[in-house]
Amino acid sequence: xxxxxxxxxxxxxxxxxxxxxxxxxxxxxxxxxxxxxxxxxxxxxxxxxxxxxxxxxxxxxxxxxxxxxxxxxxxxxxxxxxxxxxxxxxxxxxxxxxxxxxxxxxxxxxxxxxxxxxxxxxxxxxxxxxxxxxxxxxxxxxxxxxxxxxxxxxxxxxxxxxxxxxxxxxxxxxxxxxxxxxxxxxxxxxxxxxxxxxxxxxxxxxxxxxxxxxxxxxxxxxxxxxxxxxxxxxxxxxxxxxxxxxxxxxxxxxxxxxxxxxxxxxxxxxxxxxxxxxxxxxxxxxxxxxxxxxxxxxxxxxxx
Amino acid sequence: xxxxxxxxxxxxxxxxxxxxxxxxxxxxxxxxxxxxxxxxxxxxxxxxxxxxxxxxxxxxxxxxxxxxxxxxxxxxxxxxxxxxxxxxxxxxxxxxxxxxxxxxxxxxxxxxxxxxxxxxxxxxxxxxxxxxxxxxxxxxxxxxxxxxxxxxxxxxxxxxxxxxxxxxxxxxxxxxxxxxxxxxxxxxxxxxxxxxxxxxxxxxxxxxxxxxxxxxxxxxxxxxxxxxxxxxxxxxxxxxxxxxxxxxxxxxxxxxxxxxxxxxxxxxxxxxxxxxxxxxxxxxxxxxxxxxxxxxxxxxxxxx
Numbered sequence: 135x136x137x138x139x140x141x142x143x144x145x146x147x148x149x150x151x152x153x154x155x156x157x158x159x160x161x162x163x164x165x166x167x168x169x170x171x172x173x174x175x176x177x178x179x180x181x182x183x184x185x186x187x188x189x190x191x192x193x194x195x196x197x198x199x200x201x202x203x204x205x206x207x208x209x210x211x212x213x214x215x216x217x218x219x220x221x222x223x224x225x226x227x228x229x230x231x232x233x234x235x236x237x238x239x240x241x242x243x244x245x246x247x248x249x250x251x252x253x254x255x256x257x258x259x260x261x262x263x264x265x266x267x268x269x270x271x272x273x274x275x276x277x278x279x280x281x282x283x284x285x286x287x288x289x290x291x292x293x294x295x296x297x298x299x300x301x302x303x304x305x306x307x308x309x310x311x312x313x314x315x316x317x318x319x320x321x322x323x324x325x326x327x328x329x330x331x332x333x334x335x336x337x338x339x340x341x342x343x344x345x346x347x348x349x350x351x352x353x354x355x356x357x358x359x360x361x362x363x364x365x366x367x368x369x370x371x372x373x374x375x376x377x378x379x380x381x382x383x384x385x386x387x388x389x390x391x392x393x394x395x396x397x398x399x400x401x402x403x404x405x406x407x408x409x410x411x412x413x414x415x416x417x418x419x420x421x422x423x424x425x426x427x428x429x430x431x432x433x434x435x436x437x438x
Numbered sequence: 439x440x441x442x443x444x445x446x447x448x449x450x451x452x453x454x455x456x457x458x459x460x461x462x463x464x465x466x467x468x469x470x471x472x473x474x475x476x477x478x479x480x481x482x483x484x485x486x487x488x489x490x491x492x493x494x495x496x497x498x499x500x501x502x503x504x505x506x507x508x509x510x511x512x513x514x515x516x517x518x519x520x521x522x523x524x525x526x527x528x529x530x531x532x533x534x535x536x537x538x539x540x541x542x543x544x545x546x547x548x549x550x551x552x553x554x555x556x557x558x559x560x561x562x563x564x565x566x567x568x569x570x571x572x573x574x575x576x577x578x579x580x581x582x583x584x585x586x587x588x589x590x591x592x593x594x595x596x597x598x599x600x601x602x603x604x605x606x607x608x609x610x611x612x613x614x615x616x617x618x619x620x621x622x623x624x625x626x627x628x629x630x631x632x633x634x635x636x637x638x639x640x641x642x643x644x645x646x647x648x649x650x651x652x653x654x655x656x657x658x659x660x661x662x663x664x665x666x667x668x669x670x671x672x673x674x675x676x677x678x679x680x681x682x683x684x685x686x687x688x689x690x691x692x693x694x695x696x697x698x699x700x701x702x703x704x705x706x707x708x709x710x711x712x713x714x715x716x717x718x719x720x721x722x723x724x725x726x727x728x729x730x731x732x733x734x735x736x737x738x739x740x741x742x
Contacts, residue, residue, distance in 0.1 A: 167598075175597055230557055249534035250608045254604055256561065257525075257564065257601050260564050261601060264568050268588045277581040280585055281572055281584055281588075284568060284588060285569070293470050294470070294471075297558050301562075302474050305477060318474065
């Protein structure tokens with residue numbers, strides 16, 4: 135599994151296996167018994183299951199496996215990061231935020247259900263992510279290891295991370311920002327949780343070498359930003375059918391993006407530069423992390 | 439401090455001291471450095487500081503102190519439960535939920551700032567509560583103890599607790615519910631976090647006797663429901679100036695409440711019955727929890 139010379143077909147099969155596995159895990163995690171909340175639970179399942187690239191869980195699995203963790207030690211952190219991601223999409227799509235109608239090829243949560251339910255779906259998914267990290271069986275995880283994951287995740291999604299990046303995004307509407315400010319916003323809004331996913335995989339595998347953790351953190355930060363720039367490129371020139379969401383949405387929202395500020399060619403060059411920096415950052419981890427380098431290439435070359 | 443025969447004046451002074459202390463702790467916890475998110479952080483401070491009954495932190499402090507915990511072991515859980523409570527108020531006040539203009543005597547968060555910011559304030563406060571439990575210095579707390587608190591808190595606010603109760607509340611608008619269904623809704627929407635506050639105080643004090651934990655859980659559940667019924671009574675007959683929020687809001691929202699369903703007299707009788715059940719539940723904890731019994735009396739007799 136850790137062969138760095140694995141052909142692309144082998145890598146694609148691994149990614150597909152991760153996707154199939156997280157789908158099962160999320161389905162189990164969202165089989166909540168709580169009676170009287172059928173509509174809320176249906177909306178949580180609708181928003182989470184059956185679609186999505188699953189980049190964040192894939193990062194947890196690939197990182198954790200690279201450092202020798204069994205898959206069942208990775209299910210809980212993989213589910214937690216995807217639950218957080220879905221909560222952020224559901225709230226981001228709200229009329230008070232991006233006001234989007236389509237997500238992952240289907241009506242957004244507040245369109246399929248209602249706005250109040252969508253607020254609660256996000257709130258409950260966030261709580262569930264922490265419940266999963268604190269409760270879910272995790273092969274061999276000590277209380278200290280679980281607490282370390284909760285520390286990383288809660289920091290990644292607070293004012294210094296995802297929520298802070300969303301706030302910067304809200305304030306940026308209709309304004310012109312320098313490229314550095316756009317990168318800073320993306321590093322928090324998208325990058326922090328992607329970085330957190332890599333770190334959760336490492337912590338679940340028991341990685342404790344500060345040099346390796348710093349290297350993985352750097353890798354996560356670079357591919358996080360590369361991923362968002364590629365997302366914005368696809369929003370300009372992508373195929374709505376492949377993407378499952380409305381293209382041209384950033385321009386329609388008057389949101390400054392990397393392509394709208396620096397141009398498409400410079401954006402593509404920056405994404406490739408970040409991919410190379412991500413791969414270079416992995417050096418202290420040796421040859422075991424070949425799958426992560428492969429993923430960095432995929433993030434920048436993807437068309438959906 | 440644990441004298442069960444302490445006069446009411448002594449109890450009131452203790453409660454005031456808890457309020458002053460949590461105000462300082464919240465002020466510190468909300469002194470977040472993250473640049474570029476000034477508006478979000480201002481809105482988080484606006485929504486949290488300078489007002490509020492602080493019932494939940496008071497429960498953490500009184501319970502923890504009753505079992506011998508030093509105050510600095512209780513600051514983190516006390517802050518966490520109040521951050522969660524404030525997040526729930528901010529989201530509950532949104533136009534898609536209760537659409538309230540006034541809270542704690544001031545414009546609600548989405549009125550003072552904007553709706554998108556209010557969504558993010560709630561999201562970031564929830565994340566911060568877990569950051570505080572996982573990170574904040576806590577005298578003598580083991581990783582296992584912290585993890586236990588995170589387990590209790592995340593469960594208390596998910597679909598089986600607060601968020602589930604809010605969903606039931608949304609669905610109840612305009613409908614007639616039997617009293618038992620109203621109680622079930624209130625036990626989750628309000629009771630679960632109040633119960634969680636009592637349990638966090640106990641866990642921070644190192645209480646591990648299952649009989650005592652069950653007793654405290656029962657106590658928390660009973661006063662949680664009593665508190666909500668008293669809230670609904672005050673919504674009918676209270677003084678808006680004392681309450682700092684619009685009275686008659688439940689009726690205006692066509693929300694079925696205990697008073698609107700069972701009548702005011704039956705509501706007052708039920709609140710007193712729950713108070714007595716809460717105090718009776720404390721029996722396995724002995725005389726050390728006199729302050730909790732005092733608080734149960736206060737919850738039902740309060741006028742704001």
